[in-house]
Amino acid sequence: MINDKIDFYYFSGTGNTYLVVHKMKEVWEKHGLKVNLFPLENSNPEKINLNNVIGLGFPVAEQSTYHFVWDFIKRLPESPGTAIFMVDTMGSFSGGIVGPLKKLLTGKGYHPLGACEIIMPSNIFYIAPEKKCQEKIEKGLLKAEHYALSLLKGTARWGRVPLISDAMYLASIFGLALTRSRINQNLLPLTTYYDLCQKCRICVKLCPVGNRKIEKNEYPQHGLKCEYCLRCASFCPYNAIKCPFNYKGKTYKAVEARVFLERK
Template sequence: MKIENLDFYYFSGTGNTLLIVKKMVEIFEKYGIKVNLFKIEDSNSNEINLNHTIGLGFPIAELSTYDFVWNFIKDLPQTDNTDIFMVDTLGGFSGGIVGPVREIVKKKGYHPIGAKEIIMPSNIFYIPDKSTTKKKIAKGLIEAERYANSIIKGESNWGRVPLLSDGVYYISRTALKLTHSNLSQKYFCLDVDKEKCNKCGWCVELCPIKNIQIGKDRFPVNLRNCCYCLRCTSFCPKKAISAPFNFKGKTYRAVKTEEFLKFNQKII
Protein backbone atom coordinates (compact mmCIF):
# COMPACT_ATOMS: atom_id res chain seq x y z
CA MET A 1 0.00 0.00 0.00
CA LYS A 2 1.39 3.36 -1.05
CA ILE A 3 -0.37 6.54 0.00
CA GLU A 4 -0.07 9.42 -2.44
CA ASN A 5 -3.05 11.61 -1.57
CA LEU A 6 -4.66 11.81 1.85
CA ASP A 7 -7.81 13.67 2.83
CA PHE A 8 -7.78 14.06 6.62
CA TYR A 9 -11.16 14.94 8.16
CA TYR A 10 -10.92 16.01 11.78
CA PHE A 11 -12.64 17.77 14.63
CA SER A 12 -10.89 19.20 17.67
CA GLY A 13 -12.64 20.59 20.72
CA THR A 14 -10.01 21.82 23.16
CA GLY A 15 -6.99 21.29 20.90
CA ASN A 16 -5.80 17.76 21.78
CA THR A 17 -6.92 16.28 18.48
CA LEU A 18 -5.51 19.28 16.62
CA LEU A 19 -2.04 18.59 18.04
CA ILE A 20 -2.22 14.90 17.09
CA VAL A 21 -3.46 15.61 13.57
CA LYS A 22 -0.78 18.26 13.02
CA LYS A 23 1.95 15.84 14.10
CA MET A 24 0.62 13.09 11.82
CA VAL A 25 0.38 15.52 8.90
CA GLU A 26 3.98 16.52 9.53
CA ILE A 27 5.10 12.89 9.22
CA PHE A 28 2.96 12.19 6.15
CA GLU A 29 4.28 15.25 4.33
CA LYS A 30 7.84 14.31 5.30
CA TYR A 31 7.38 11.22 3.12
CA GLY A 32 5.95 13.18 0.20
CA ILE A 33 2.30 12.43 0.83
CA LYS A 34 -0.04 15.25 -0.19
CA VAL A 35 -2.41 15.95 2.70
CA ASN A 36 -5.65 17.90 2.46
CA LEU A 37 -7.21 18.93 5.79
CA PHE A 38 -10.96 19.26 6.25
CA LYS A 39 -12.98 20.19 9.32
CA ILE A 40 -15.65 17.55 9.94
CA GLU A 41 -18.19 20.12 11.13
CA ASP A 42 -17.94 21.97 7.80
CA SER A 43 -17.74 18.92 5.53
CA ASN A 44 -20.26 16.91 3.54
CA SER A 45 -19.64 13.15 3.66
CA ASN A 46 -20.97 12.72 0.12
CA GLU A 47 -18.33 15.05 -1.30
CA ILE A 48 -15.25 13.08 -0.23
CA ASN A 49 -12.79 11.91 -2.88
CA LEU A 50 -12.96 8.11 -2.91
CA ASN A 51 -9.70 7.96 -4.89
CA HIS A 52 -7.79 9.35 -1.91
CA THR A 53 -6.92 7.67 1.37
CA ILE A 54 -9.33 8.93 4.04
CA GLY A 55 -8.28 9.86 7.57
CA LEU A 56 -10.64 10.51 10.48
CA GLY A 57 -9.57 12.33 13.66
CA PHE A 58 -11.76 13.30 16.59
CA PRO A 59 -11.97 13.36 20.41
CA ILE A 60 -13.83 10.86 22.57
CA ALA A 61 -17.08 12.01 24.18
CA GLU A 62 -19.35 9.86 26.34
CA LEU A 63 -17.26 6.73 25.57
CA SER A 64 -17.53 7.27 21.80
CA THR A 65 -17.81 10.64 20.07
CA TYR A 66 -20.16 13.53 19.29
CA ASP A 67 -23.37 13.09 17.31
CA PHE A 68 -22.25 15.29 14.42
CA VAL A 69 -19.07 13.21 14.05
CA TRP A 70 -21.13 10.01 14.10
CA ASN A 71 -23.42 11.49 11.45
CA PHE A 72 -20.46 12.32 9.23
CA ILE A 73 -19.15 8.75 9.50
CA LYS A 74 -22.54 7.13 8.99
CA ASP A 75 -23.19 9.28 5.91
CA LEU A 76 -19.96 8.28 4.15
CA PRO A 77 -20.74 7.10 0.61
CA GLN A 78 -20.40 3.52 -0.60
CA THR A 79 -17.07 2.71 -2.19
CA ASP A 80 -14.92 -0.11 -3.48
CA ASN A 81 -11.94 -0.65 -1.15
CA THR A 82 -10.99 2.98 -0.39
CA ASP A 83 -8.33 2.98 2.36
CA ILE A 84 -9.41 4.60 5.61
CA PHE A 85 -7.89 5.05 9.07
CA MET A 86 -8.95 6.75 12.30
CA VAL A 87 -7.31 8.33 15.33
CA ASP A 88 -9.02 9.58 18.45
CA THR A 89 -7.86 11.42 21.56
CA LEU A 90 -9.12 10.64 25.04
CA GLY A 91 -8.42 11.20 28.70
CA GLY A 92 -8.99 7.62 29.80
CA PHE A 93 -11.34 5.01 28.31
CA SER A 94 -13.62 4.84 25.27
CA GLY A 95 -14.69 1.33 24.26
CA GLY A 96 -17.58 2.34 22.02
CA ILE A 97 -15.83 3.76 18.99
CA VAL A 98 -13.08 1.68 17.34
CA GLY A 99 -15.16 -1.45 16.70
CA PRO A 100 -18.43 0.26 15.71
CA VAL A 101 -16.71 2.66 13.30
CA ARG A 102 -14.85 -0.25 11.71
CA GLU A 103 -18.11 -2.09 11.12
CA ILE A 104 -19.71 0.99 9.56
CA VAL A 105 -16.89 1.65 7.09
CA LYS A 106 -16.45 -2.06 6.27
CA LYS A 107 -20.11 -2.36 5.29
CA LYS A 108 -19.71 0.69 3.07
CA GLY A 109 -16.85 -0.95 1.17
CA TYR A 110 -13.87 0.81 2.76
CA HIS A 111 -10.58 -0.89 3.60
CA PRO A 112 -9.79 -0.14 7.30
CA ILE A 113 -6.01 0.21 7.53
CA GLY A 114 -5.54 1.53 11.05
CA ALA A 115 -7.09 2.76 14.29
CA LYS A 116 -5.33 4.38 17.20
CA GLU A 117 -6.49 5.89 20.49
CA ILE A 118 -4.07 8.37 22.02
CA ILE A 119 -4.18 9.45 25.66
CA MET A 120 -4.02 13.22 26.07
CA PRO A 121 -4.66 15.55 29.04
CA SER A 122 -8.18 15.49 30.43
CA ASN A 123 -10.32 18.50 29.54
CA ILE A 124 -13.37 17.70 31.62
CA PHE A 125 -14.24 17.41 35.34
CA TYR A 126 -10.66 17.75 36.63
CA ILE A 127 -7.93 19.66 34.78
CA PRO A 128 -4.41 18.32 35.52
CA ASP A 129 -1.51 20.58 36.49
CA LYS A 130 0.78 22.05 33.84
CA SER A 131 3.58 19.57 34.43
CA THR A 132 1.29 16.55 33.99
CA THR A 133 -0.32 18.16 30.95
CA LYS A 134 3.05 18.80 29.30
CA LYS A 135 4.19 15.21 29.84
CA LYS A 136 0.98 13.72 28.47
CA ILE A 137 1.09 15.91 25.39
CA ALA A 138 4.71 14.98 24.71
CA LYS A 139 3.91 11.28 25.05
CA GLY A 140 0.82 11.66 22.86
CA LEU A 141 2.83 13.32 20.08
CA ILE A 142 5.33 10.46 20.14
CA GLU A 143 2.43 8.01 19.76
CA ALA A 144 1.04 10.06 16.86
CA GLU A 145 4.39 10.00 15.09
CA ARG A 146 4.71 6.25 15.53
CA TYR A 147 1.17 5.69 14.32
CA ALA A 148 1.68 7.80 11.18
CA ASN A 149 4.85 5.88 10.40
CA SER A 150 3.06 2.56 10.86
CA ILE A 151 0.36 3.66 8.40
CA ILE A 152 2.97 4.66 5.83
CA LYS A 153 4.78 1.33 6.22
CA GLY A 154 1.55 -0.68 6.06
CA GLU A 155 2.05 -1.99 9.60
CA SER A 156 -1.01 -0.43 11.26
CA ASN A 157 -4.16 -2.39 12.01
CA TRP A 158 -7.78 -1.83 12.98
CA GLY A 159 -9.09 -4.48 15.32
CA ARG A 160 -12.43 -5.01 17.05
CA VAL A 161 -13.78 -6.58 20.24
CA PRO A 162 -17.41 -7.30 19.19
CA LEU A 163 -19.35 -7.79 22.42
CA LEU A 164 -17.51 -5.17 24.46
CA SER A 165 -17.43 -2.46 21.79
CA ASP A 166 -21.04 -2.99 20.73
CA GLY A 167 -22.24 -2.90 24.36
CA VAL A 168 -20.30 0.26 25.19
CA TYR A 169 -21.53 1.85 21.95
CA TYR A 170 -25.17 1.54 23.04
CA ILE A 171 -24.32 2.87 26.49
CA SER A 172 -22.63 5.80 24.79
CA ARG A 173 -25.65 6.53 22.60
CA THR A 174 -27.85 6.67 25.69
CA ALA A 175 -25.40 9.00 27.44
CA LEU A 176 -25.32 11.29 24.40
CA LYS A 177 -29.10 11.54 24.44
CA LEU A 178 -28.98 12.51 28.12
CA THR A 179 -26.41 15.17 27.27
CA HIS A 180 -28.91 16.84 24.97
CA SER A 181 -31.80 16.51 27.42
CA ASN A 182 -33.54 19.64 28.70
CA LEU A 183 -32.37 18.86 32.24
CA SER A 184 -28.71 18.65 31.24
CA GLN A 185 -28.91 21.75 29.08
CA LYS A 186 -30.54 23.67 31.91
CA TYR A 187 -28.20 22.78 34.76
CA PHE A 188 -24.94 22.53 32.81
CA CYS A 189 -25.37 25.48 30.52
CA LEU A 190 -22.21 27.21 29.31
CA ASP A 191 -23.47 30.76 29.69
CA VAL A 192 -21.38 33.86 29.05
CA ASP A 193 -20.19 36.19 31.79
CA LYS A 194 -21.22 39.56 30.38
CA GLU A 195 -18.77 41.40 32.63
CA LYS A 196 -15.85 39.61 30.95
CA CYS A 197 -17.21 39.23 27.39
CA ASN A 198 -15.92 41.70 24.79
CA LYS A 199 -18.54 40.68 22.18
CA CYS A 200 -15.88 39.41 19.75
CA GLY A 201 -18.14 36.62 18.49
CA TRP A 202 -15.45 33.93 18.31
CA CYS A 203 -17.59 31.49 20.28
CA VAL A 204 -20.28 31.80 17.61
CA GLU A 205 -17.78 31.07 14.85
CA LEU A 206 -16.16 28.15 16.67
CA CYS A 207 -19.27 26.27 17.83
CA PRO A 208 -19.40 23.17 15.57
CA ILE A 209 -23.18 22.78 15.80
CA LYS A 210 -24.23 26.45 15.66
CA ASN A 211 -25.54 26.37 19.22
CA ILE A 212 -24.43 29.95 19.95
CA GLN A 213 -25.81 33.06 18.34
CA ILE A 214 -25.52 36.79 18.92
CA GLY A 215 -28.40 38.31 20.91
CA LYS A 216 -30.00 41.72 20.54
CA ASP A 217 -27.57 43.14 23.09
CA ARG A 218 -24.65 41.75 20.99
CA PHE A 219 -23.75 39.20 23.68
CA PRO A 220 -23.56 35.48 22.78
CA VAL A 221 -26.63 33.38 23.60
CA ASN A 222 -26.56 29.61 24.28
CA LEU A 223 -29.45 27.95 22.39
CA ARG A 224 -29.54 25.00 24.81
CA ASN A 225 -28.42 22.31 22.38
CA CYS A 226 -24.79 22.16 23.53
CA CYS A 227 -22.70 19.05 22.81
CA TYR A 228 -20.12 20.11 25.44
CA CYS A 229 -17.08 19.97 23.15
CA LEU A 230 -15.81 22.88 25.32
CA ARG A 231 -14.40 24.86 22.41
CA CYS A 232 -16.10 28.04 23.57
CA THR A 233 -14.77 27.70 27.12
CA SER A 234 -11.26 26.84 25.96
CA PHE A 235 -10.72 29.49 23.31
CA CYS A 236 -12.71 32.46 24.53
CA PRO A 237 -10.00 35.17 24.55
CA LYS A 238 -11.53 36.76 27.66
CA LYS A 239 -12.29 33.49 29.53
CA ALA A 240 -15.89 34.62 29.72
CA ILE A 241 -17.38 31.10 29.48
CA SER A 242 -16.65 28.54 32.19
CA ALA A 243 -17.57 24.86 32.44
CA PRO A 244 -19.94 24.35 35.42
CA PHE A 245 -19.17 20.62 35.64
CA ASN A 246 -15.39 21.17 35.82
CA PHE A 247 -13.66 21.47 39.18
CA LYS A 248 -13.88 25.15 40.14
CA GLY A 249 -15.06 25.91 36.60
CA LYS A 250 -11.54 25.55 35.21
CA THR A 251 -10.91 25.32 31.47
CA TYR A 252 -8.28 23.53 29.41
CA ARG A 253 -6.76 24.16 26.02
CA ALA A 254 -3.92 22.27 24.37
CA VAL A 255 -2.79 25.23 22.24
CA LYS A 256 -2.97 28.99 22.55
CA THR A 257 -6.20 30.64 21.44
CA GLU A 258 -4.43 32.56 18.66
CA GLU A 259 -2.90 29.37 17.23
CA PHE A 260 -6.21 27.50 17.29
CA LEU A 261 -8.12 30.34 15.64
CA LYS A 262 -5.42 30.85 13.02
CA PHE A 263 -5.31 27.16 12.13
CA ASN A 264 -9.08 26.90 11.85
CA GLN A 265 -9.29 30.02 9.71
CA LYS A 266 -6.58 28.67 7.42
CA ILE A 267 -8.55 25.56 6.47
CA ILE A 268 -12.02 27.14 6.26
Protein backbone atom coordinates in the same frame (compact mmCIF):
# COMPACT_ATOMS: atom_id res chain seq x y z
CA MET B 1 -0.18 0.85 3.44
CA ILE B 2 -0.44 4.53 2.56
CA ASN B 3 1.36 5.59 -0.61
CA ASP B 4 -1.01 8.12 -2.16
CA LYS B 5 -2.91 11.32 -1.38
CA ILE B 6 -4.54 11.58 2.03
CA ASP B 7 -7.70 13.54 2.84
CA PHE B 8 -7.80 13.87 6.61
CA TYR B 9 -11.14 14.96 8.09
CA TYR B 10 -10.95 15.88 11.74
CA PHE B 11 -12.68 17.67 14.57
CA SER B 12 -10.80 19.10 17.53
CA GLY B 13 -12.49 20.49 20.61
CA THR B 14 -9.80 22.11 22.72
CA GLY B 15 -6.79 21.30 20.54
CA ASN B 16 -5.60 17.78 21.36
CA THR B 17 -6.80 16.22 18.12
CA TYR B 18 -5.51 19.23 16.20
CA LEU B 19 -1.99 18.58 17.52
CA VAL B 20 -2.15 14.85 16.75
CA VAL B 21 -3.46 15.34 13.21
CA HIS B 22 -0.80 17.94 12.41
CA LYS B 23 1.95 15.72 13.80
CA MET B 24 0.81 12.88 11.53
CA LYS B 25 0.65 15.26 8.56
CA GLU B 26 4.19 16.40 9.32
CA VAL B 27 5.46 12.81 9.31
CA TRP B 28 3.80 11.96 6.00
CA GLU B 29 4.93 15.12 4.26
CA LYS B 30 8.53 14.31 5.20
CA HIS B 31 8.01 11.11 3.21
CA GLY B 32 6.69 12.98 0.18
CA LEU B 33 2.97 12.36 0.62
CA LYS B 34 0.31 14.95 -0.16
CA VAL B 35 -1.95 15.53 2.87
CA ASN B 36 -5.13 17.63 2.80
CA LEU B 37 -6.66 18.60 6.15
CA PHE B 38 -10.38 19.35 6.39
CA PRO B 39 -12.24 20.56 9.51
CA LEU B 40 -14.89 17.89 9.80
CA GLU B 41 -17.59 20.26 11.06
CA ASN B 42 -17.30 22.34 7.87
CA SER B 43 -17.14 19.42 5.43
CA ASN B 44 -19.75 17.57 3.40
CA PRO B 45 -19.24 13.81 3.86
CA GLU B 46 -21.16 13.06 0.70
CA LYS B 47 -18.55 14.87 -1.41
CA ILE B 48 -15.37 13.15 -0.23
CA ASN B 49 -12.91 11.93 -2.87
CA LEU B 50 -13.11 8.13 -2.82
CA ASN B 51 -9.91 7.94 -4.88
CA ASN B 52 -7.81 9.24 -1.97
CA VAL B 53 -6.99 7.62 1.36
CA ILE B 54 -9.45 8.91 3.95
CA GLY B 55 -8.51 9.77 7.53
CA LEU B 56 -10.86 10.44 10.44
CA GLY B 57 -9.72 12.19 13.62
CA PHE B 58 -11.79 13.25 16.61
CA PRO B 59 -11.94 13.35 20.42
CA VAL B 60 -13.64 10.72 22.52
CA ALA B 61 -16.92 11.80 24.11
CA GLU B 62 -19.27 9.60 26.14
CA GLN B 63 -16.97 6.61 25.44
CA SER B 64 -17.35 7.07 21.67
CA THR B 65 -17.55 10.51 20.04
CA TYR B 66 -19.85 13.48 19.52
CA HIS B 67 -23.23 13.14 17.85
CA PHE B 68 -22.29 15.45 14.97
CA VAL B 69 -19.11 13.43 14.32
CA TRP B 70 -21.16 10.23 14.17
CA ASP B 71 -23.56 12.00 11.83
CA PHE B 72 -20.67 12.90 9.49
CA ILE B 73 -19.40 9.32 9.48
CA LYS B 74 -22.83 7.78 8.92
CA ARG B 75 -23.39 10.08 5.93
CA LEU B 76 -20.20 8.93 4.19
CA PRO B 77 -21.05 7.43 0.77
CA GLU B 78 -20.76 3.77 -0.14
CA SER B 79 -17.23 2.92 -1.27
CA PRO B 80 -15.66 0.44 -3.72
CA GLY B 81 -12.83 -0.24 -1.27
CA THR B 82 -11.42 3.17 -0.33
CA ALA B 83 -8.65 2.89 2.26
CA ILE B 84 -9.53 4.57 5.56
CA PHE B 85 -7.98 5.00 9.01
CA MET B 86 -8.97 6.64 12.30
CA VAL B 87 -7.32 8.27 15.28
CA ASP B 88 -8.95 9.60 18.42
CA THR B 89 -7.75 11.48 21.48
CA MET B 90 -9.01 10.81 24.99
CA GLY B 91 -8.45 11.59 28.63
CA SER B 92 -8.60 7.97 29.78
CA PHE B 93 -10.55 5.33 27.83
CA SER B 94 -13.31 4.84 25.24
CA GLY B 95 -14.58 1.36 24.40
CA GLY B 96 -17.48 2.34 22.16
CA ILE B 97 -15.81 3.73 19.05
CA VAL B 98 -13.04 1.59 17.48
CA GLY B 99 -15.05 -1.61 16.94
CA PRO B 100 -18.41 -0.04 16.01
CA LEU B 101 -16.72 2.38 13.61
CA LYS B 102 -14.89 -0.45 11.85
CA LYS B 103 -18.16 -2.37 11.53
CA LEU B 104 -19.95 0.66 10.08
CA LEU B 105 -17.20 1.49 7.57
CA THR B 106 -16.63 -2.05 6.33
CA GLY B 107 -20.38 -2.28 5.86
CA LYS B 108 -20.11 0.71 3.52
CA GLY B 109 -17.32 -0.95 1.56
CA TYR B 110 -14.27 0.86 2.97
CA HIS B 111 -10.94 -0.87 3.61
CA PRO B 112 -9.80 -0.21 7.23
CA LEU B 113 -6.05 0.46 7.48
CA GLY B 114 -5.66 1.14 11.18
CA ALA B 115 -7.06 2.67 14.34
CA CYS B 116 -5.21 4.38 17.16
CA GLU B 117 -6.36 5.92 20.45
CA ILE B 118 -4.07 8.48 22.03
CA ILE B 119 -4.22 9.68 25.62
CA MET B 120 -3.92 13.45 25.88
CA PRO B 121 -4.70 15.92 28.69
CA SER B 122 -8.30 15.89 29.84
CA ASN B 123 -10.37 19.00 29.17
CA ILE B 124 -13.25 18.06 31.44
CA PHE B 125 -13.90 17.60 35.19
CA TYR B 126 -10.31 17.92 36.46
CA ILE B 127 -7.68 19.94 34.60
CA ALA B 128 -4.15 18.83 35.47
CA PRO B 129 -1.29 21.31 36.11
CA GLU B 130 0.39 22.68 33.00
CA LYS B 131 3.55 20.59 33.42
CA LYS B 132 1.52 17.36 33.62
CA CYS B 133 -0.46 18.38 30.57
CA GLN B 134 2.69 19.07 28.59
CA GLU B 135 4.15 15.69 29.50
CA LYS B 136 1.00 13.97 28.25
CA ILE B 137 1.05 15.99 25.05
CA GLU B 138 4.66 14.97 24.35
CA LYS B 139 3.88 11.27 24.91
CA GLY B 140 0.74 11.56 22.82
CA LEU B 141 2.53 13.17 19.90
CA LEU B 142 5.23 10.52 19.99
CA LYS B 143 2.53 7.86 19.73
CA ALA B 144 0.93 9.79 16.86
CA GLU B 145 4.29 9.81 15.05
CA HIS B 146 4.70 6.06 15.49
CA TYR B 147 1.15 5.46 14.29
CA ALA B 148 1.69 7.60 11.18
CA LEU B 149 4.80 5.56 10.36
CA SER B 150 2.95 2.27 10.93
CA LEU B 151 0.30 3.37 8.42
CA LEU B 152 3.09 4.14 5.95
CA LYS B 153 4.63 0.70 6.46
CA GLY B 154 1.32 -1.15 6.40
CA THR B 155 1.77 -2.51 9.94
CA ALA B 156 -1.10 -0.60 11.60
CA ARG B 157 -4.05 -2.61 12.88
CA TRP B 158 -7.74 -1.97 13.46
CA GLY B 159 -9.06 -4.50 15.94
CA ARG B 160 -12.58 -5.15 17.10
CA VAL B 161 -14.02 -6.83 20.20
CA PRO B 162 -17.65 -7.33 19.10
CA LEU B 163 -19.67 -7.88 22.28
CA ILE B 164 -17.83 -5.44 24.56
CA SER B 165 -17.45 -2.65 22.02
CA ASP B 166 -21.03 -3.00 20.83
CA ALA B 167 -22.29 -2.78 24.41
CA MET B 168 -20.13 0.29 25.05
CA TYR B 169 -21.43 1.85 21.84
CA LEU B 170 -25.05 1.39 22.96
CA ALA B 171 -24.19 2.92 26.35
CA SER B 172 -22.52 5.79 24.52
CA ILE B 173 -25.56 6.44 22.34
CA PHE B 174 -27.72 6.55 25.46
CA GLY B 175 -25.28 8.96 27.12
CA LEU B 176 -25.20 11.20 24.05
CA ALA B 177 -28.99 11.28 23.92
CA LEU B 178 -29.13 12.20 27.61
CA THR B 179 -26.54 14.95 27.09
CA ARG B 180 -28.56 16.42 24.23
CA SER B 181 -31.85 16.26 26.12
CA ARG B 182 -33.63 19.51 26.95
CA ILE B 183 -33.47 18.67 30.67
CA ASN B 184 -29.68 18.31 30.64
CA GLN B 185 -29.23 21.38 28.43
CA ASN B 186 -31.25 23.49 30.87
CA LEU B 187 -29.60 22.09 33.99
CA LEU B 188 -25.98 22.25 32.81
CA PRO B 189 -25.50 25.16 30.42
CA LEU B 190 -22.13 26.74 29.74
CA THR B 191 -22.79 30.10 31.35
CA THR B 192 -21.57 33.42 29.92
CA TYR B 193 -20.66 35.98 32.57
CA TYR B 194 -21.66 39.31 31.09
CA ASP B 195 -19.40 41.30 33.40
CA LEU B 196 -16.43 39.59 31.72
CA CYS B 197 -17.73 39.15 28.18
CA GLN B 198 -16.45 41.66 25.60
CA LYS B 199 -18.76 40.49 22.77
CA CYS B 200 -15.77 39.44 20.65
CA ARG B 201 -17.85 36.67 19.00
CA ILE B 202 -15.03 34.10 19.15
CA CYS B 203 -17.31 31.61 20.89
CA VAL B 204 -19.91 32.03 18.14
CA LYS B 205 -17.33 31.44 15.40
CA LEU B 206 -15.85 28.38 17.11
CA CYS B 207 -19.03 26.46 18.01
CA PRO B 208 -19.20 23.42 15.68
CA VAL B 209 -22.97 23.06 15.94
CA GLY B 210 -24.04 26.70 15.87
CA ASN B 211 -25.26 26.60 19.45
CA ARG B 212 -24.09 30.08 20.37
CA LYS B 213 -25.88 33.06 18.84
CA ILE B 214 -25.46 36.80 19.05
CA GLU B 215 -27.80 39.43 17.63
CA LYS B 216 -26.77 43.02 16.99
CA ASN B 217 -24.92 44.24 20.09
CA GLU B 218 -26.33 41.67 22.48
CA TYR B 219 -24.26 39.20 24.50
CA PRO B 220 -23.87 35.68 23.07
CA GLN B 221 -26.69 33.35 24.01
CA HIS B 222 -26.19 29.67 24.79
CA GLY B 223 -28.75 27.47 23.00
CA LEU B 224 -30.10 24.02 23.73
CA LYS B 225 -28.00 21.85 21.41
CA CYS B 226 -24.60 22.00 23.12
CA GLU B 227 -22.41 18.90 22.73
CA TYR B 228 -19.91 20.07 25.38
CA CYS B 229 -16.80 20.07 23.22
CA LEU B 230 -15.77 23.06 25.42
CA ARG B 231 -14.28 25.13 22.62
CA CYS B 232 -16.19 28.21 23.72
CA ALA B 233 -15.09 27.99 27.36
CA SER B 234 -11.50 27.08 26.62
CA PHE B 235 -10.81 29.66 23.93
CA CYS B 236 -12.68 32.65 25.35
CA PRO B 237 -9.89 35.26 25.72
CA TYR B 238 -11.69 36.84 28.69
CA ASN B 239 -12.50 33.61 30.57
CA ALA B 240 -16.13 34.68 30.47
CA ILE B 241 -17.66 31.23 29.82
CA LYS B 242 -17.77 28.73 32.66
CA CYS B 243 -18.18 24.98 32.45
CA PRO B 244 -20.47 23.86 35.32
CA PHE B 245 -18.76 20.51 35.89
CA ASN B 246 -15.08 21.47 35.73
CA TYR B 247 -13.25 21.55 39.06
CA LYS B 248 -12.89 25.15 40.23
CA GLY B 249 -13.97 26.33 36.80
CA LYS B 250 -10.56 25.64 35.25
CA THR B 251 -10.26 25.25 31.48
CA TYR B 252 -7.77 23.50 29.21
CA LYS B 253 -6.60 24.32 25.70
CA ALA B 254 -3.78 22.76 23.72
CA VAL B 255 -3.48 25.57 21.16
CA GLU B 256 -4.47 29.23 20.85
CA ALA B 257 -7.90 30.33 19.61
CA ARG B 258 -6.42 31.95 16.50
CA VAL B 259 -5.49 28.45 15.24
CA PHE B 260 -9.16 27.59 14.86
CA LEU B 261 -10.13 31.03 13.60
CA GLU B 262 -7.47 31.03 10.89
CA ARG B 263 -8.52 27.70 9.40
CA LYS B 264 -12.14 28.72 8.81
